[in-house]
Amino acid sequence: MPVLEPGVAMPQTVVSPAKVFVPKHAAGMQFELRSCVTSEQKACAVRVVLGSITLPQSFQRIITCVGNVNCSLALDSPPWEKWLQIMVESLGLPRPCLGEVLVLAVLTPLLFCFTACRPGSASSFLNFSSLNQSQAGPRPGSTGAAGSSALPTGEASRNVSDQRSFCLQYQPVVREDLDVVSVRYRLLNGPSVPVHSISPTLLLLNLNTGMDSGGSLTSMSLANATVVACVSAASPVLSLNATQNCSTAFFQGYPLSVSTSSAEAMLIVLYPQTDDWFLSLQLICPKGQGECNAAEAKVTVFAYLTPCFNDCGPYGQCSLLRRHGYLYAGCSCKAGWGGWSCTDDTKAQSVGAQNLATLLLTLSNLMFLPAIAVAVYRYYLVEASVYTYTMFFSTFYHACDQPGVAVMCIMDYDTLQYCDFLGSVVSIWVTILCMSRVKKILKYVLFVLGTLLIAMSLQLDRRGVWNMMGPCLFALVIMIAAWVYHGVKRRHCYPSSWKRWVFYLLPGITLAFIAISVYAFMETNENYYYTHSTWHVLVACSVAFLLPPRDKHKKPWAWSQKLTCRYQICQNDREELYAVT
Template identity: 95%
Template sequence: MPVLEPGVAMPQTIVSPAKVFVPKHAAGMRFELRSCVTSEQKSCTVRVVLGSIMLPQSFQRIITCTGNVNCSLALDSPPWEKWLQIMVESLGVLVLAVLTPLLFCFTACRPGSTSSFLNFSSLNQSQAGPRPGSTGAAGSSTLPTGASRNVSNKRSFCLQNQPVVREDLDVVSVRYRLLNGPSVPVHSVSPTLLLLNLNTGMDSGGSLVVSLLLNKVLGNATVVACVSAASPVLSLTATQNCSTAFFQGYPLSVSTSSAEAMLIVLYPQTDDWFLSLQLICPKGQGECNTAEAKVTVFAYLTPCFNDCGPYGQCSLLRRHGYLYAGCSCKAGWGGWSCTDDTKAQSVGAQNLATLLLTLSNLMFLPAIAVAIYRYYLVEASVYTYTMFFSTFYHACDQPGVAVMCIMDYDTLQYCDFLGSVVSIWVTILCMSRVKKILKYVLFILGTLLIAMSLQLDRRGVWNMMGPCLFALVIMIAAWVYHGVKRRHCYPSSWKRWVFYLLPGITLAFIAISVYAFMETNENYYYTHSIWHVLVACSVAFLLPPRDKHKKPWAWSQKLTCRYQICQNDREELYAVT
């Protein structure tokens, strides 16, 4: 790809694009196309596209040049230290067009007290001298020393730089600290410029926040600011739209009537960002031209603005090597920082949802009572564990005001998931009526494997489906074994099937259907509460009856005090001396 030099006229064909490098502190650039002829010496019509063809058309500058008419384009604030691509397309007959000449010139803006607006032209002054009306060429002796000093003294500085230090705090979390203090001086003669470096390649997934606070100003003057990428806006006025050559910036302003202003740029592009500030004086207030305003600037990059507030949670997402941050909103709230209350739930609805999700776990109390009455103490302990952590997990999981966390949220969630799966595991194994030693071994081994599986993938589908299917296989095998051994259907009592097993299985299937097919984010509070009630009730129906050789607990019998003759069946041996 040919490289164009500033100030050097270069013939260029439409076969391939060209490029030119924009130097630092370039305040403006000018493109000229003086003629367009074909190989047959006929006039032609071409379209010139400045800017990358990979970007949207809104980030490009397009001009149409016809015949021998002088075609030019002037751009303010081109992107600093970037390659600018020039593509020429023929709009007429498909012939080879030659452009003579293709000329670029840059107007430089150097900060400091000894530099002003200068014109960058070719270092070879014999080919292209300074343009009419320019102040001279950088590095040349076009103007005498005394004349250069006079021009510099008469014209104001191009800009005032303020040193800024970038401090990396965390992932997608950066703070910018001004070395001269949080307050910066702002004048009306030249803009004050702050560089916000977001060029590390890992800063595009957060939110850039710029906050301005006006501390001191004269009269009705206004401080106008502009945040832009790639290049700063060096000419700020009350009617300036805060736009650069190829990008649209973000305007801000502070005054005595509105002393604070804040800007949030979501997912800023990876580039050097600039904050330009300038004092704008109203008409008829001459003393304002020499005045100075003080503005406190706070600038930082955060994953989520305001940490998503009370109705959201900030989450990081890494996909294909890119890191993004975003808010996960709850209770009907929306927006980038969960501040949109268009579909938000009221405080009463939040309290109702919390009560439904927490109090529905009390339906485990009948299951716990049945398990204790039938001497299933291990199962009763598991149900108690599940009821406790499910209650407080859902109390902590709610957004807004209706929330209460007794311990870390992640711990409560893990314990809730673990208790739910283990409860199903021990219930089905208890229904299989295997030997006690085998049942308790399966209890412990299954619980350990479930805990490991949840640690690997807490929301995996097979965390619940796997133990359920395996326990059902064990139960069916045990029931078939008992039926073959007794030569009768197992369980043998029709009352057991009609009044216990069938209602329990029906409730369990309804609960699974509600959980898998009906639960959404909108009806989560109701459907999940129904899931709690149905599962707890099904457990109370599905628990097998008490063993026949075991009597009810002592408190269910009438206590009597009397002497009994105890017989010791153990045979003891004594040594006879």
């Protein structure tokens, strides 16, 4: 919004927007601007922009008209059933002087002419028998499709006179929603489409539902004759036999070509725009159009919409994203791979790098073995069980989480991830509570209650920040309160031994602090394999230092009795009584 200031001239150009509705079956549109004059009866120069001003420049047509000369613009295949925006902007207007207001009207008569197209249907009645036919037909990608041969000329010549009166032939297509962002288009009159040279055969692929964002539109043609095809949005191409140019008024289509030497053609459109898509097919004769006026070719067409092309391959995962009520589909690539379907190996990791990353992330969990040994030696069997659980599931989760060839999953990925997160948080929880040295009954109650609450919070939000920080802070509060209680009761610092602080607590706290810093501030997608492995090692080593010593009344692990290695003869001194009769 311009700001007007006193004494400052600010020229403004006011554009005059307009729009015209393009009817269905419009083969062309002729735009003409006649004798541009101003209100002072002077010749003027204007610039006319046809198309949306919010879309890229390829969706616009711009012409400049100067003076009284009529200028025109012809648009082939304008978008059907759309409002075409028209903006007329005057060029070269005189600038107002200071304190003056320039009021100037530009008169530009506009003339629009449409060329209508008379469509013809594939048949005079709907073939309902095709609805009950077997679905075991040729699948997309197969080569031996039935009906891929040219029909005799005599059979097709009976329809030549009827075809001359139509500019296109419609083929009925049914849209079948198979799954989320997964659609198959099926022809009602069979998998084969008759194609002629006089008028193109048209197939409507409806992607105008508003729920097909993302995905890949795949069109496959099998033929035994020379056929050119064009896939376009908003409007079809109706003059393939004349120019063989696959473009409409505002859209560059996707050309296809099949012949006897190349009987299969495939087209994949990534992220097709929401609109009506058209597949135009027409028979082309290299020697002249007259020799194939009475010919007919059978082309087998498969068209379907998939959320991700080729299921993103071995280095990606097809993901769905819902935002503002719209569902999007795309590939999430790993191991440095990129591209629409994770096929770009410009920054991809080698197989050796993938194996090294897997070994680092899995074998680094073996550093929990010293912590488990210390816990068992000091009679902390529950804590040792938790560390064993964490080591096991962290190892196999990272073995399953890797992309490419270095992957091993012993169970469902989601289950492994949940168990790994649960074991990590519970390990921190039980370690800090063990350091607090509270009564056993209270400690085990807190173990069970905290584990249940942690499991619930992880189910609600697995990657939430407070799922780890919450239990850690609460356990630290309990530990500090317990240490203060012990210190007040004994009337000296707790723990009281300086050796405990210097050789165990301070190294353990330092390792834990470094591990948290690496995890929070240094870990990225590029160095994840190294930093996360370092996190495993530092956390496991800190646990071995932070575990408190065993209770004084507990003895080291030893056999309570020595086993004897000899036989002993047991003698029964009981007297036996016999009855004498």
